[in-house]
Amino acid sequence: MHVNFCLLLWYLAITFIALGVHVDEYESGRVTRGDAPAIVVTAAILLAWLFGTYLLNVWAAQPPRSAAKLRDWRATLTALANGFEPQPSPRATFASMIAPGTRGAREYPRFVADTIEFGDLHQLGHGALQWSYLAARLPAPLPHLVLDASSNDRARSDLPMRLNGAQRLSLEGDFDKTFRLYAPDSYERDALYVLTPDVMAVLVDAAAGFNVEILDDTVVFFTRVTDDLAEPARWQGVHELLTRVVPRLIARARQYRDERVAGQDTPRVAATISAAIAADSDAAASEPVSHIGPDGRRLERRNPRWSRTASVLGLIGWGALLILLYVVPGLFAFAGLMSVVDGRVG
Template structure:
């Protein structure tokens, strides 16, 4: 009997192809490998579908009580001169019996939701965890956003799971739920050696960003590039930084984007490069890892190289190649060293002009709307159910 091969965290993403052996390995091999690394693959703060079903069931119980008690209570109060009849009492007994059975079912549902994931779901999580480790990524889910982007504006409302981290790179899915809005994104985030001006590439194949997020871009910031690149991406850059966008989007970069990242929207913000598409990716499928590998080995390195060489000459001092550390004895101290100036982007290039309804007054309106919706779903049926019950009690 052969032992299952152990996953390696030393494999990097620079290999010719990603290591996908764990996606096809037998159940026994996967279980043995997970036992050796002793890792939890799903954090407790990630809600399961079962837990969501528990909340939906609780809301339905409240609405059931509301309709039943209000219907009987209004009949007693309005049509029977505040005098409950035997038929009313009979209906109330039947409703309470149905409620008792329902509550017992809710108890069983809650116990079922508290159980570990099904063997099939657990095996799927194990496969993606082992595949991540084999390709040099560590599973590190996060209950908050770990990078800045147009998709992480509401940072505390974002959950990143699954999330896999390697030096300077992270890939995963993020979900957000805030002020009545919710959704999911698949993303690849790469740390740049120095900041670049803000740049957004809106992929035409995955739908407009403004259709998936409550944002809008000023038309004057739209750039038209050579060839047929506009068929694949709509490019937005700060008006004063059009030349910098051309510096980044050279022909080889554009070709790589079309070949390997045509489905992804792209954002460069400060020292972070983000590729993202709507919806969650399945990390137990080979296609997800192959797409990420292609981006990390063809597209991202080209943009990283551009970032390494870029200096914003609009900022005073950025054009000085080297400066001497400010040490009093710099001229005589053999340990005195020469350092590069800290790269800085001018204020006009740090951010695009974006109309974002998640911030400012729009965020307040959305928060009020979300509170009103929760009140309607939970507080309203509870209050009316209590009022209906009191009408029945008064009519005894």
Template structure:
């Protein structure tokens, strides 16, 4: 960032300096260059040479590797992950599907730690306005209907969800759970959401995951929050461990036994089909039905604010800003310089 700001300032410095001399030569000196103009031009070039020398060292400073202290912090973090059974594995692409990993945006996952069926870390959107999420993603044994829980603890001026969810899909639950989470589920799948969000699951979510938004989509369970997490601190590891040990097993059990009977061929529970498979004649080939979710339950009706006219206007504004910062001063600096050179 400092390098880019420096380059922009150099262009504006040249623009102002050359335009002042150029206007003086053309407007007040009838196109003639005087000794004072040559002296001024020499001073401008001398300052530019010193500035470019400083720019060289600034670029070298910006390109240097992390300091030993920063690297030591990263090594300690990675060793902590290895000691707890997780492998450091950063990724430049999204490794799971969620509302925080839309297809139209590039993401970077760093740091990222993986274990059997689970990963967690920090996810950053690669765009002009950087957005970071601390996340925990868990693979479910079978898909569940789409479900979003918007935690109220991390809401400030409104929901911090990256998408707008239709209010008609809001589901109110018993007790004071609504004070902690706003629950959204497909309209026809309210009873299925209650199957997942049993009292023990709700209690575990309030006790151990009240700071996380939660999404269940297909066979992925994702906890995410905009809070920046420093994995060099033990409390963050303990918070992840509490979610994985207290909340996740309860939802995994629900996913294993859930059956969407709206889908033809799903009427027989999977536990029963497993028994029938074990007792079946080995000469008879029979495969239990793959668990599936009905079309109405696969996705909530959501709207991504980054689609439509708004991102187009934002891109146009960003392009106009770059033109103002770089080409405009460059063109006027060149015009002013040529006015001085053409003087006689």
């Protein structure tokens, strides 16, 4: 529809300007009988184009075809059979680099069960992207960690934002070949505490095709959409993440405490947890709330000043493109039409 409207405006601009110039330059500002065929042809093409636009709009507004409905039903029934409810959302429901704000993104399809959700996230606006994701709630926050999978790279990393390369932490073995790990400065040991050898092994085996972001008390696995949720492969991937990877990360989050934060030193936390366990499950609520130090809450983006400048330049460029595609031809079309109308009056 956007392409159609843009071309229609440029068509009107070119034809009306051509008619206006012809009337002003060659006929002394008066419309003659010789201009009638050109005006009639222009009007006929315009009417046919508008009718085609109407048909295009009707076609775009059609409900999904039977095959698309069948895929949606199959995905929904599979979700219900596995304890998930379909709950599409017009905005992002979790924080992540693929959803930097609640607005500007929608989640469809989206399936939810307790502390887990998965589906497709659509970033809106210019440069729109579509991600398949799985987000799981952790029992306690962890430092901000990003695992950039190398298997889904294109010309460069497919992460939606560039991270400061100084925060990259190199590990040995197959893990370094599969993921590029980013951890906040001074949180390198904490990252190794979370990513124990068994966790790294299961990430390589079951999540090699996903980027992974741990942000506060949420872990998000995401990649560009490749498989339909109506196909078995996508569900098998979800099953692998939920049964092999997520439980290990939950266990690490339950045990982790940031000793940089006052009151979270290991002896005091251990004594409190032991007392809670001894006092039965009702006393577990007395377990202290975990916090992450300010330096570990967020990774630094690569050259943030340039990133802000690039964002501003991108918005300016996008606005200039819209002006070029719509406002400029609209003004020329109006000017050309007024030239023809003035000529007719004269």
